[in-house]
Amino acid sequence: xxxxxxxxxxxxxxxxxxxxxxxxEIMMSIKTDSKAMLAxxxxxxxxxxxxxxxxxxxxxxxxxISEKKPFGFSQLESFFLLIKTFMVLALNISIIINAIxxxxxxGKEIDVIEVSLFQFILFIGNxxxxxxxxxxxxxxxxxxxxxxxxxxxxxxxxxLGMAFAFFLIQTLKETNFKSIIPYFDQVVVIISSxxxxxxxxxxxxxxxxxxxxxxxxKNLTDEIKxxxxxxxLNTNMKILHYDIIKTGRKTWISVYFKTSNxxxxxxxxxxxxxxxxxxLNEKIGNIYFELVPDVENYYG
Numbered sequence: 001x002x003x004x005x006x007x008x009x010x011x012x013x014x015x016x017x018x019x020x021x022x023x024x025e026i027m028m029s030i031k032t033d034s035k036a037m038l039a040x041x042x043x044x045x046x047x048x049x050x051x052x053x054x055x056x057x058x059x060x061x062x063x064x065i066s067e068k069k070p071f072g073f074s075q076l077e078s079f080f081l082l083i084k085t086f087m088v089l090a091l092n093i094s095i096i097i098n099a100i101x102x103x104x105x106x107g108k109e110i111d112v113i114e115v116s117l118f119q120f121i122l123f124i125g126n127x128x129x130x131x132x133x134x135x136x137x138x139x140x141x142x143x144x145x146x147x148x149x150x151x152x153x154x155x156x157x158x159x160l161g162m163a164f165a166f167f168l169i170q171t172l173k174e175t176n177f178k179s180i181i182p183y184f185d186q187v188v189v190i191i192s193s194x195x196x197x198x199x200x201x202x203x204x205x206x207x208x209x210x211x212x213x214x215x216x217x218k219n220l221t222d223e224i225k226x227x228x229x230x231x232x233l234n235t236n237m238k239i240l241h242y243d244i245i246k247t248g249r250k251t252w253i254s255v256y257f258k259t260s261n262x263x264x265x266x267x268x269x270x271x272x273x274x275x276x277x278x279x280l281n282e283k284i285g286n287i288y289f290e291l292v293p294d295v296e297n298y299y300g
Contacts, residue, residue: 010136014148015051017129028118050084077248078210085204096193099186119163126156216246231276236260240294250286256294264293
């Protein structure tokens with residue numbers, strides 16, 4: 001089976017599992033009137049919309065580059081993720097504002113035992129789906145599936161944290177802190193949403209960088225340079241400068257060089273290019289790599 005088809009099947013499985021859990025979450029959030037649970041359901045609904053669109057766009061992501069489309073459809077993926085990040089960020093801020101308004105209006109007490117039990121069951125479901133999706137990704141090593149693995153991992157940890165938090169609130173009922181119980185649901189929403197804000201801004205920055213075809217973050221750039229420079233040790237090639245662009249799922253690397261004797265051995269150049277490309281794709285993935293003789297510097 002082609003990698004594209006395996007990727008589509010994995011995304012389809014993630015989509016079906018997500019829809020089932022979303023329906024259950026919405027029903028329980030209405031039943032319990034839990035703001036925290038509703039916030040989780042809203043996050044998941046956005047993910048499902050994105051996954052549905054991704055299912056239709058996978059074919060484009062696998063389209064080979066051409067003269068008319070030198071980057072293929074990589075930028076479409078970047079633009080798509082940028083829109084998703086803006087949507088999640090706007091929703092996140094809206095949820096925080098609504099939770100603050102609810103606190104000002106006196107809060108609302110909910111059945112914390114019921115919510116805690118449900119969140120623990122949800123954690124078990126997320127754990128099973130995460131393990132399945134992670135196992136699929138090991139076989140095909142897809143960036144799209146990797147994102148799904150991270151999403152399910154986040155849902156799993158979030159559900160476990162919510163279950164634990166709501167269980168703890170039960171212990172406050174017979175203490176001097178019982179007055180905070182009506183506000184606890186909203187406080188959990190504000191804390192969890194605020195914790196996500198730095199990560200959302202980070203992803204937003206990365207996607208804007210990707211759409212504008214700027215260089216990727218320093219950590220990735222340093223890792224790329226280290227791999228290339230290790231492969232060019234003990235050669236007569238001197239690196240002059242790098243062009244590194246990350247757009248969508250693909251990273252484009254052009255390394256301009258000159259040789260000590262101003263002579264380029266094409267066979268040797270091909271061997272080093274293939275060696276660098278293999279290592280970069282193995283350690284980073286989805287790399288287009290080329291070594292380019294810097295003609296201007298030969299005659300400078």
